[in-house]
Amino acid sequence: MMVKKFLIGVASAGMALTLAACAGGGAGESSDDASSTSGATGGSEPVAEGGLVGVAMPTQTSERWIADGEAVESGLMELGYEVDLQFANDDIPTQANQIDQMITNGADALIIASIDGTALASQLAAAAAADIPVIAYDRLIRDSENVDFYVTFDNYNVGVQQATSLLVGLGLLNQDGSEGDATGPFNIELFAGSLDDNNAHFFYAGAMDTLQPYIDEGTLTVPSGQTDIEQTNILRWQQETAQKRMEDLLTSTYTGTDTELHGVLSPYDGLSRGIITALQNAGFGTTVADGLPVVTGQDAEIASVKLIADGTQFATIFKDTRKLAAQAITATDAYLAGGEPEANDTETYDNGVKVVPSYLLESDIVYADNIQSLLVDSGYWTEAEVESGVAE
Numbered sequence: 001m002m003v004k005k006f007l008i009g010v011a012s013a014g015m016a017l018t019l020a021a022c023a024g025g026g027a028g029e030s031s032d033d034a035s036s037t038s039g040a041t042g043g044s045e046p047v048a049e050g051g052l053v054g055v056a057m058p059t060q061t062s063e064r065w066i067a068d069g070e071a072v073e074s075g076l077m078e079l080g081y082e083v084d085l086q087f088a089n090d091d092i093p094t095q096a097n098q099i100d101q102m103i104t105n106g107a108d109a110l111i112i113a114s115i116d117g118t119a120l121a122s123q124l125a126a127a128a129a130a131d132i133p134v135i136a137y138d139r140l141i142r143d144s145e146n147v148d149f150y151v152t153f154d155n156y157n158v159g160v161q162q163a164t165s166l167l168v169g170l171g172l173l174n175q176d177g178s179e180g181d182a183t184g185p186f187n188i189e190l191f192a193g194s195l196d197d198n199n200a201h202f203f204y205a206g207a208m209d210t211l212q213p214y215i216d217e218g219t220l221t222v223p224s225g226q227t228d229i230e231q232t233n234i235l236r237w238q239q240e241t242a243q244k245r246m247e248d249l250l251t252s253t254y255t256g257t258d259t260e261l262h263g264v265l266s267p268y269d270g271l272s273r274g275i276i277t278a279l280q281n282a283g284f285g286t287t288v289a290d291g292l293p294v295v296t297g298q299d300a301e302i303a304s305v306k307l308i309a310d311g312t313q314f315a316t317i318f319k320d321t322r323k324l325a326a327q328a329i330t331a332t333d334a335y336l337a338g339g340e341p342e343a344n345d346t347e348t349y350d351n352g353v354k355v356v357p358s359y360l361l362e363s364d365i366v367y368a369d370n371i372q373s374l375l376v377d378s379g380y381w382t383e384a385e386v387e388s389g390v391a392e
């Protein structure tokens, strides 16, 4: 089902490419719709001329990267490209070797979702020397001149949405953004992603900018005192590490005291499930209705979507990987047709050496009551998958 679903998503991207080319190309000004394309500028329209594209993904332990990899691969193949798709088990030397190999094998373009955004300098220099365009996929590659384009979501806004969903769960806000009935004060704990992933910093900045006014006025308190990303980050986004940190926080700050815990900011569904396990094991209840703190998330992973439907996890952020894959394909095709992809942001993503032209997509907050409209009606997950919590 996964594979079929992504083929459908990418088929429509491919069709849109063809249509855009017929219409003179250069769509993409329109929207972040899956069927939109940034097209090529510079006089040439995207034409499938074949070639080899290396696609480097970080890991298969999270379903989103498998979906991303499959969607990019099948969409490129549909346009007549050969694809070398590799996953690196979250191991930096493995990813570096895979990219070296892609260059040696004659890749004409590289699409890279990095593990450590600063660790690929020599690979990128080799790519530049061989005139191979490099597209950073979802995660910015830092500290290098040799990154040509970046496709991603509005990562700061993802963080704002994560914090907003926490405020909604606590009753301080309503889903429409208006003020909620609750007044607090509430106790929360904070988690951030992996420090070597540039996105983790954007998510946390967006979330903290949103929560800070509530902390300043005393509506929210962080009883552990751990608010700095140096204290809250989880290396490589590991679920077990998040579970362990939550257990440690309970022991140090909550167990045997009368301090209550009402909410936890979590930036990724895998971490959320580790946090929820720690809370459930400590006797907080199985659902929010029976005492489990409000826990946020990201990625709309199927196991978490089921937990949201069950009232266990409170929310997640849906980033449609089909749309991201479609943008990566459009950008690759633009380069290989001799043009340039069209950016919709040329200011935000400074990688330490230059501002990388970017194409940003929008994301949505998923609550129990919009799973159907956001995830099922769009064909991302089926009703049966939401019910079972397993991708078919």
Ligand code: BGC
Pocket (backbone or CB within 6 Å): 062, 064, 138, 139, 193, 197, 199, 200, 237, 267, 268, 269, 298, 299, 319
């Ligand atoms: C991605 C998130 C993902 C996280 C962990 C980030 O770079 O943007 O969607 O949850 O990595 O895989």
